[in-house]
Structure formats: structure tokens, C-alpha cells
Amino acid sequence: MKGKVAIVTGSSMGIGKAIARDLGSAGARIVLNGRTLSRLESTRDELRAEGIEAIAVASDVSSWEGAQALAEAALAHYGQIDILINNAGASTRGSIEATAPEVFQNLLNVNVLGTIFPTKAALPHLRARRGSVILISSLAGIHGLPFNAIYSSTKMALTALSQSLRVEEPDLHVGIAYVGFTENDPKKEIFDADGQRIYLEKREGIRKQSPEQVAAIIRRMIERRQKSRVLSVPGHFLALFNRIAPGLVSFLYTRNRASIKANSEGAPRYVKSAQG
Ligand SMILES: NC(=O)c1ccc[n+]([C@@H]2O[C@H](COP(=O)([O-])OP(=O)(O)OC[C@H]3O[C@@H](n4cnc5c(N)ncnc54)[C@H](OP(=O)(O)O)[C@@H]3O)[C@@H](O)[C@H]2O)c1
Numbered sequence: 001m002k003g004k005v006a007i008v009t010g011s012s013m014g015i016g017k018a019i020a021r022d023l024g025s026a027g028a029r030i031v032l033n034g035r036t037l038s039r040l041e042s043t044r045d046e047l048r049a050e051g052i053e054a055i056a057v058a059s060d061v062s063s064w065e066g067a068q069a070l071a072e073a074a075l076a077h078y079g080q081i082d083i084l085i086n087n088a089g090a091s092t093r094g095s096i097e098a099t100a101p102e103v104f105q106n107l108l109n110v111n112v113l114g115t116i117f118p119t120k121a122a123l124p125h126l127r128a129r130r131g132s133v134i135l136i137s138s139l140a141g142i143h144g145l146p147f148n149a150i151y152s153s154t155k156m157a158l159t160a161l162s163q164s165l166r167v168e169e170p171d172l173h174v175g176i177a178y179v180g181f182t183e184n185d186p187k188k189e190i191f192d193a194d195g196q197r198i199y200l201e202k203r204e205g206i207r208k209q210s211p212e213q214v215a216a217i218i219r220r221m222i223e224r225r226q227k228s229r230v231l232s233v234p235g236h237f238l239a240l241f242n243r244i245a246p247g248l249v250s251f252l253y254t255r256n257r258a259s260i261k262a263n264s265e266g267a268p269r270y271v272k273s274a275q276g
Pocket of ligand 1: 009010011012014015034059060061062087088089114136137179180181188
């Protein structure tokens with residue numbers, strides 16, 4: 001990682017921040033990104049205090065201008081781009097019927113365009129360095145998740161993107177990570193079905209990986225130029241069953257439909273403004 005320059009989108013908190021810290025600790029120079037400047041700057045200061053070289057670029061990667069600004073800032077400051085981690089993402093919950101149209105639009109914008117735009121903006125520079133592009137997908141990108149259709153659809157779209165890009169750009173390392181349940185940043189927000197931004201409640205009773213574990217796996221993917229990784233034990237089972245018996249996965253989801261629905265629609269709402 002020494003001497004390499006890594007852009008990590010959506011790295012002011014959560015998994016992105018852990019990836020930035022991990023790559024930075026291994027010697028990479030980091031470009032942090034997110035939309036909220038105050039959070040981004042405090043993350044930058046935290047990493048710098050740990051001896052990591054990092055700059056903060058506030059931009060919305062779901063817009064082409066925001067993605068261009070991010071790549072340009074990285075080049076202006078460091079003169080090269082070796083690694084792009086497309087981590088910025090948004091989540092929701094709720095049935096297709098209950099979900100507001102603007103929530104679908106928003107998730108498409110952030111999860112799909114917010115991956116394609118930074119990739120396109122950084123592509124010539126990554127190619128020049130025979131660099132790496134990592135796409136952060138989810139177990140929901142392996143098989144359609146009920147009551148989370150749009151999130152699943154956007155994460156599945158990243159599989160197609162990785163396949164297309166790999167053939168178009170043979171000199172580039174293109175990796176996709178299907179991330180499993182991960183401990184959430186306490187400040188993590190999701191869109192409720194009606195479009196309201198709410199805090200995601202703590203998921204009890206589910207075995208979760210830490211963001212640091214996820215980050216270490218992502219670094220190894222880059223070092224070994226791996227194409228694809230499925231994370232977590234449940235993830236390995238899901239990927240296996242989905243490959244050999246996808247009907248079984250659908251059957252299990254159908255059998256557990258009521259509990260998945262209750263978990264999604266009946267989950268408590270912690271509206272952002274109510275928590276300050
Ligand atoms: N947590 C899990 O269990 C899990 C499981 C599987 C996959 N994943 C995937 O892992 C990634 C990170 O998840 P996370 O839980 O760490 O998320 P998170 O805690 O909600 O953090 C999201 C980060 O992305 C930034 N962001 C959001 N929209 C953006 C945009 N349009 N432009 C630039 N930055 C943006 C946020 O900052 P601002 O709001 O200030 O912009 C924040 O820094 C996502 O792609 C998610 O789908 C997570």
C-alpha cells in the first residue's frame with residue numbers, strides 16, 4: 001500500500017471509515033469522501049492524529065459533478081489515483097407497495113450512479129496505474145431480499161457493473177465484495193418506506209462482523225487482486241445455496257416471509273430529528 005493513493009467514497013463513518021483507516025495504516029494516502037463536511041473533517045483529523053495521510057473531499061458521488069470533483073481533488077493533491085473503493089451507499093426497508101417512489105429513485109442514485117460516476121471519473125487515472133476498483137455490494141446482491149427490493153436490486157446491479165468493467169478494462173483489478181451483516185455506526189441512517197431518514201436500530205441476535213474485519217478483507221482483495229469475495233458465514237451458505245439451488249433460497253424466504261415482513265415494517269422508527 002505504501003505510496004498508493006486510495007479514494008474511499010462514503011468514508012466519514014461506518015465501513016468506509018474503517019477501510020480508509022485500514023488502508024491508511026498500511027501506508028496508503030487517503031482521500032476521504034462524504035456529503036457532511038463536519039463529520040468528514042472530524043474523521044480526517046482523527047486519521048491524521050494516527051499518522052495517516054488523508055484529505056477530505058465533501059461531494060455527493062451520486063452526481064456526475066460530485067464524482068468529477070472528487071477525482072480532480074485527489075489528482076490535484078496527490079497527482080495519482082491507485083485505488084477506488086466505491087463504498088457510499090443508502091439503505092431502506094419496506095415492501096414495494098409501501099415504499100415511496102422517491103426512495104427508489106434515491107437508492108438508485110446513490111448505490112448505482114454513485115458507483116458508476118466515481119468509477120468513470122477516475123478510470124483513466126486508475127488505468128494508468130494498473131489500479132484497483134472495489135465495489136461494495138451486499139448479501140442482498142446475491143438473491144433478491146424480500147421487503148428490501150430496491151436495495152437488493154441496486155446491489156445486484158453492481159455485479160453486472162463489475163463483470164462489464166472487468167472485460168472493458170483488462171489492466172484494471174475489479175473486485176466486488178458481498179458484505180454481510182456488519183456492526184453499524186451509531187449514526188447510521190436509512191430511508192424508511194415513506195422517505196423519512198431514520199436511525200437504524202441495533203440489530204440484536206444477529207452475528208455481525210466488525211467494520212475492521214470487513215476492512216481487512218477488502219485490503220487483502222486489493223493486495224491479491226481478487227475478483228469477488230462473499231463475507232461472513234451466513235454469506236457463504238447463501239452464496240452456495242443460491243448457486244446450487246436458488247429455488248431453496250426463495251423457498252426459505254417465502255417460509256419466513258411473515259417474520260421478515262414484521263422485522264422490516266414493524267421495526268421501531270428512530271426519527272433523526274427526535275434524536276438530535
Ligand atoms: N452495514 C451493513 O451491515 C452493510 C451490509 C452490507 C453492505 N453494506 C454496504 O456497505 C457500505 C457502507 O455501509 P455502512 O453501513 O458503513 O454505511 P453508513 O454507516 O450509513 O455510512 C455511509 C457513508 O456514505 C456517505 N454517503 C452516503 N451517501 C453519499 C453520497 N451520495 N455521496 C457521498 N457520500 C455518501 C455517508 O456520509 P454522508 O451522509 O455525510 O454523505 C457515510 O460516510 C454501503 O454501500 C452498504 O450498502 C453495509
